[in-house]
Amino acid sequence: MRILLFFTLVFFGQVRMAFGLADALSRADSLPAYGDTLDLLGVEVFSFPVEKYAQGQSVIRIKERDLERFQGQAFTEYLQKQTGLFLRQHGPGMLASLTMRGTSAGHNAVFWNGLPINSPSLGQADFSILPVGGFDQAEILLGSGGALFGTDAIGGSVHLHTRLKFNQGFQAKVQSNVGSFGLWNQSMQAGYSSEKFSSRTQVYRNFSRNDFPFRNLSKIGTPIERHDHGRVLQYGLVQDLAWMISPKSQISSSLWYNDTDREIIPLIGSNTEDQQQDRNLRWVVDYFYFGEKNMLNLKAGLVDDELIFNVGSVNQTRQYFLSGDLEWNILPEIQAKSGVRQTFVQGNLSSYEAEESRTEFYHSSNFLLKENLRFSLNLRQFVYDGNFAPFTPSLGGEWMVFRGKGQELGLKGMLARSFKVPTLNDRFWVPGGNPELLPEESYSAEMGLVHQLEKGAFQLEQSLTHFQMWVENWIIWLPRGSFWAPENIRDVHNSGLEYTFNAKYKLGRTVFGLNGNYALNRAINHTDVNANDRSAGKQLPYTPVHKAQGQLEVERGLISTFVNHQWVGQRFIATDNIGSLPSYRLWDVGFRYQFPEKFFLAGQAGFQVHNVLDTEYQILRLRTMPGRNYQLNITIRL
Amino acid sequence: MKNVRQSLLLLAVVFGFWACEGESPQVPLGEFESGVLIINEGAFGANDGEVYHFTGGENVTADIFESVNNRPFAGLIQDLVERDGRTYLVANTGKVEVVDTGDFSSLGAVADDLDISRSLVVYQDKLYISDWGPYDSIFNSPESYIAVVENINGGAVAKKIAVSSRPEKMEIVGGRLLVANAQNMDVVNLEADTLASTVEIPGNPVKFLRIDGNLHLYARQSDKIFFHRINTNNFSVQSTIEIPLEGATSNLTLGRNGEAYVVTSTGWPDYDDAVAKISLSQGNVIDASIYRGSGFYGIGFQAGENRVFVADNNGFQGNGTVIVLDENGEEVKTIPAGRGPSGFVFK
Numbered sequence: 001m002r003i004l005l006f007f008t009l010v011f012f013g014q015v016r017m018a019f020g021l022a023d024a025l026s027r028a029d030s031l032p033a034y035g036d037t038l039d040l041l042g043v044e045v046f047s048f049p050v051e052k053y054a055q056g057q058s059v060i061r062i063k064e065r066d067l068e069r070f071q072g073q074a075f076t077e078y079l080q081k082q083t084g085l086f087l088r089q090h091g092p093g094m095l096a097s098l099t100m101r102g103t104s105a106g107h108n109a110v111f112w113n114g115l116p117i118n119s120p121s122l123g124q125a126d127f128s129i130l131p132v133g134g135f136d137q138a139e140i141l142l143g144s145g146g147a148l149f150g151t152d153a154i155g156g157s158v159h160l161h162t163r164l165k166f167n168q169g170f171q172a173k174v175q176s177n178v179g180s181f182g183l184w185n186q187s188m189q190a191g192y193s194s195e196k197f198s199s200r201t202q203v204y205r206n207f208s209r210n211d212f213p214f215r216n217l218s219k220i221g222t223p224i225e226r227h228d229h230g231r232v233l234q235y236g237l238v239q240d241l242a243w244m245i246s247p248k249s250q251i252s253s254s255l256w257y258n259d260t261d262r263e264i265i266p267l268i269g270s271n272t273e274d275q276q277q278d279r280n281l282r283w284v285v286d287y288f289y290f291g292e293k294n295m296l297n298l299k300a301g302l303v304d305d306e307l308i309f310n311v312g313s314v315n316q317t318r319q320y321f322l323s324g325d326l327e328w329n330i331l332p333e334i335q336a337k338s339g340v341r342q343t344f345v346q347g348n349l350s351s352y353e354a355e356e357s358r359t360e361f362y363h364s365s366n367f368l369l370k371e372n373l374r375f376s377l378n379l380r381q382f383v384y385d386g387n388f389a390p391f392t393p394s395l396g397g398e399w400m401v402f403r404g405k406g407q408e409l410g411l412k413g414m415l416a417r418s419f420k421v422p423t424l425n426d427r428f429w430v431p432g433g434n435p436e437l438l439p440e441e442s443y444s445a446e447m448g449l450v451h452q453l454e455k456g457a458f459q460l461e462q463s464l465t466h467f468q469m470w471v472e473n474w475i476i477w478l479p480r481g482s483f484w485a486p487e488n489i490r491d492v493h494n495s496g497l498e499y500t501f502n503a504k505y506k507l508g509r510t511v512f513g514l515n516g517n518y519a520l521n522r523a524i525n526h527t528d529v530n531a532n533d534r535s536a537g538k539q540l541p542y543t544p545v546h547k548a549q550g551q552l553e554v555e556r557g558l559i560s561t562f563v564n565h566q567w568v569g570q571r572f573i574a575t576d577n578i579g580s581l582p583s584y585r586l587w588d589v590g591f592r593y594q595f596p597e598k599f600f601l602a603g604q605a606g607f608q609v610h611n612v613l614d615t616e617y618q619i620l621r622l623r624t625m626p627g628r629n630y631q632l633n634i635t636i637r638l
Numbered sequence: 639m640k641n642v643r644q645s646l647l648l649l650a651v652v653f654g655f656w657a658c659e660g661e662s663p664q665v666p667l668g669e670f671e672s673g674v675l676i677i678n679e680g681a682f683g684a685n686d687g688e689v690y691h692f693t694g695g696e697n698v699t700a701d702i703f704e705s706v707n708n709r710p711f712a713g714l715i716q717d718l719v720e721r722d723g724r725t726y727l728v729a730n731t732g733k734v735e736v737v738d739t740g741d742f743s744s745l746g747a748v749a750d751d752l753d754i755s756r757s758l759v760v761y762q763d764k765l766y767i768s769d770w771g772p773y774d775s776i777f778n779s780p781e782s783y784i785a786v787v788e789n790i791n792g793g794a795v796a797k798k799i800a801v802s803s804r805p806e807k808m809e810i811v812g813g814r815l816l817v818a819n820a821q822n823m824d825v826v827n828l829e830a831d832t833l834a835s836t837v838e839i840p841g842n843p844v845k846f847l848r849i850d851g852n853l854h855l856y857a858r859q860s861d862k863i864f865f866h867r868i869n870t871n872n873f874s875v876q877s878t879i880e881i882p883l884e885g886a887t888s889n890l891t892l893g894r895n896g897e898a899y900v901v902t903s904t905g906w907p908d909y910d911d912a913v914a915k916i917s918l919s920q921g922n923v924i925d926a927s928i929y930r931g932s933g934f935y936g937i938g939f940q941a942g943e944n945r946v947f948v949a950d951n952n953g954f955q956g957n958g959t960v961i962v963l964d965e966n967g968e969e970v971k972t973i974p975a976g977r978g979p980s981g982f983v984f985k
Contacts, residue, residue, distance in 0.1 A: 218711075218733065219749050220746070222709055267712075268712050269731050270685060270731045271732040271753065476953075480905070482903070482905065485909070529933075530931065530932055530953065531931075532958075533956065533959075534952075534959075534974070573686065574955065574957060576955075576957050577956075579686070621684060622685050
């Protein structure tokens with residue numbers, strides 16, 4: 001049984017060692033038949049592994065346990081503290097946009113259970129209204145993913161998933177997180193699953209008064225004051241369902257409603273009292289048919305976003321999705337997936353109304369050329385309202401160069417084109433929107449080394465990637481007369497390095513874990529907006545060239561403790577690189593206690609101190625961030 | 639020590655005044671009492687307004703407020719007003735910083751109870767600050783006011799005088815405060831600090847000007863500009879110079895010989911900005927475009943040198959640039975400026 005489980009999971013690409021090479025080897029013989037899945041009981045509800053056709057791409061995998069202590073917090077907090085990624089964060093709980101490989105906020109695609117959830121009007125996601133709790137795990141694919149995932153995935157893509165299992169009986173979980181500045185997050189989860197049916201319901205409420213002290217630099221004597229306008233209240237519901245209709249077919253559905261009501265913390269020196277409410281409803285239903293040599297997936301979805309700014313400005317968008325794809329074995333060495341996705345977008349924004357129909361044709365193939373060599377070829381054509389977005393191919397591969405005793409060394413690489421269609425606001429905003437805008441497009445190349453080592457009680461996985469990317473027709477808004485208007489004006493050359501490592505050492509009952517990330521991102525603007533502009537040849541604003549992060553974790557029995565560190569380099573404030581913000585480093589510490597078996601409760605408790613050294617720092621100029629703060633979290637399982 | 643310094647500053651101011659009258663200065667001028675101050679408004683959402691100091695050649699000192707006071711200005715500078723050795727930096731983010739005109743050291747501030755401050759005048763040891771008041775839900779400004787502060791170095795707002803929507807520049811005539819609003823002109827009685835009357839003005843008022851010693855109000859509409867001569871007895875429009883000019887902006891500066899320079903903007907789809915040269919005495923446009931470009935955000939005239947300073951915001955992507963022109967629109971030089979340069983003070 002165990003062998004069968006392993007076999008099937010490997011086949012679906014769900015068990016991949018750190019950098020995606022191991023499964024290449026495990027699939028060496030031939031691709032197994034689809035029917036094998038069906039004997040599985042007590043396994044996860046099937047969902048398509050996002051990185052299956054992403055050979056050569058770097059993946060950050062975030063598991064349920066990694067997210068545990070961030071329960072109820074914005075996903076921003078996890079990414080900022082635990083990865084080499086940088087988010088332009090306007091304050092705790094405030095707007096946070098992700099920059100990947102030196103691209104802008106809209107240059108990464110965000111998915112929830114396979115549905116693209118970037119706002120079609122803004123073209124980006126606010127990571128502060130993606131609370132940990134709306135998903136169980138995440139994968140982040142670094143680098144261009146346009147051929148695989150469609151629009152926006154220029155710098156990378158973020159995939160959030162809920163995970164449901166069959167055959168688990170009744171399960172329930174209550175989580176609570178209390179902390180400084182009025183933080184109080186609660187969530188309740190209950191589920192039941194049998195052999196063929198699974199359901200799980202989660203409700204949560206997250207609150208923070210956010211009244212942290214800050215130095216008011218705009219006033220004489222720079223007094224320490226407390227924010228009185230930063231309250232965040234969030235609540236939501238997640239409902240997952242799955243039904244194994246027959247041994248060959250499965251239907252699953254997930255729904256996520258999230259409501260966030262925020263007082264926007266003003267910039268230092270401003271006295272604004274802005275309010276923002278975001279209501280996001282996402283619903284997806286998947287049907288899978290597992291044939292002998294093929295697999296069919298039909299997917300339907302709805303993403304409904306409402307953003308209300310200061311009561312009067314109401315911005316609503318709704319997206320309907322319908323897609324179908326078929327995966328089959330062309331030859332024993334070639335597996336392919338082809339499909340089509342239809343999206344209908346409706347926008348009812350404060351200044352305009354718009355509708356759009358989008359059609360995407362895509363094809364992906366995996367080639368297993370040799371035991372130690374495999375490639376992915378992806379193709380996509382995206383059509384929006386009769387306009388053809390750039391045809392996007394990508395070719396990636398992984399080659400196991402060396403495999404010795406307890407040691408593996410692999411080489412990976414990818415060539416890709418990506419694109420981003422102009423957002424609804426870019427094209428239709430009144431005044432200024434420009435319907436003639438072209439899609440932004442990029443070309444990228446990357447190459448990396450992957451190394452795994454296992455020696456006695458010591459394990460190490462590390463990878464180093466170098467990338468080059470050229471982004472053209474980058475859209476920026478410029479002041480034109482009495483209003484601003486977007487133009488396809490900027491060309492940017494991005495290049496950089498990503499190094500990541502994960503080491504483990506076991507000494508008796510004690511396990512030491514050390515992991516780290518370093519990211520170097522050069523994002524050089526090649527465009528001056530006019531003859532007097534001094535931006536060409538300079539680093540894009542708020543794109544740190546360097547970010548490093550590392551965490552040491554020690555676990556012994558039921559207790560574990562960690563020290564986490566992040567260092568973010570200098571960020572320029574504007575395109576001409578004249579003003580900048582200094583680098584900063586932050587330390588967090590914490591410990592976690594797993595209740596023993598005989599304890600009257602099942603679960604765990606944790607305590608963390610963030611920004612231990614009470615460092616005063618700004619991620620964005622004049623945007624305040626909290627000093628030392630504390631959190632206590634407890635999880636109880638029933 | 640402070641008193642001594644203040645006395646010295648006072649002396650400097652007094653002698654500075656005499657110097658203007660043609661006497662030899664006895665005490666050197668303060669660092670910022672010569673040259674040109676470049677007002678950089680700053681970018682919306684960044685609060686990076688600052689003042690630059692240009693003293694000729696390549697000599698530009700950046701961020702003089704922050705470098706003197708060791709803290710960022712942290713606001714958007716809407717106006718800079720000098721009066722009696724004090725410089726008032728009016729931020730539309732709701733504050734007024736008061737600094738010493740000579741060395742830019744902080745003297746005080748109006749830090750609370752302002753909303754969207756626009757300009758300031760000093761009258762009998764009181765500050766009168768025009769303010770749009772808070773926006774309503776559809777971004778109108780129905781609660782505009784003039785804030786009164788009873789200390790020339792700032793402090794608390796003692797009173798708010800309700801005025802018409804969106805007050806901008808002001809002028810004191812006798813015991814009356816004239817307020818150029820978005821749509822009209824208010825007359826405030828300064829004895830009682832109350833709104834006395836509202837005067838309808840053709841066009842959208844911008845600012846007050848002294849033309850041949852007479853008070854005028856510059857106003858504009860899409861295809862023409864107006865210079866309304868204000869009767870200083872009854873505050874009515876006594877006469878008007880009307881000049882046809884397409885796309886005139888609020889950026890206007892008086893030159894010499896009855897000439898003025900106005901920034902125009904075509905708007906969509908070309909977004910061409912230009913500097914138009916007009917004659918007030920002739921009431922006509924001399925040249926609708928002596929200089930063309932984009933992102934023109936402020937204008938000033940350097941008397942003596944007879945140079946036109948045009949502020950270019952460079953699309954607010956980074957810092958701006960000042961383009962120095964001769965009176966015929968020939969580019970003489972450019973000066974690097976801060977974010978969103980919007981105006982000048984020539985010393």
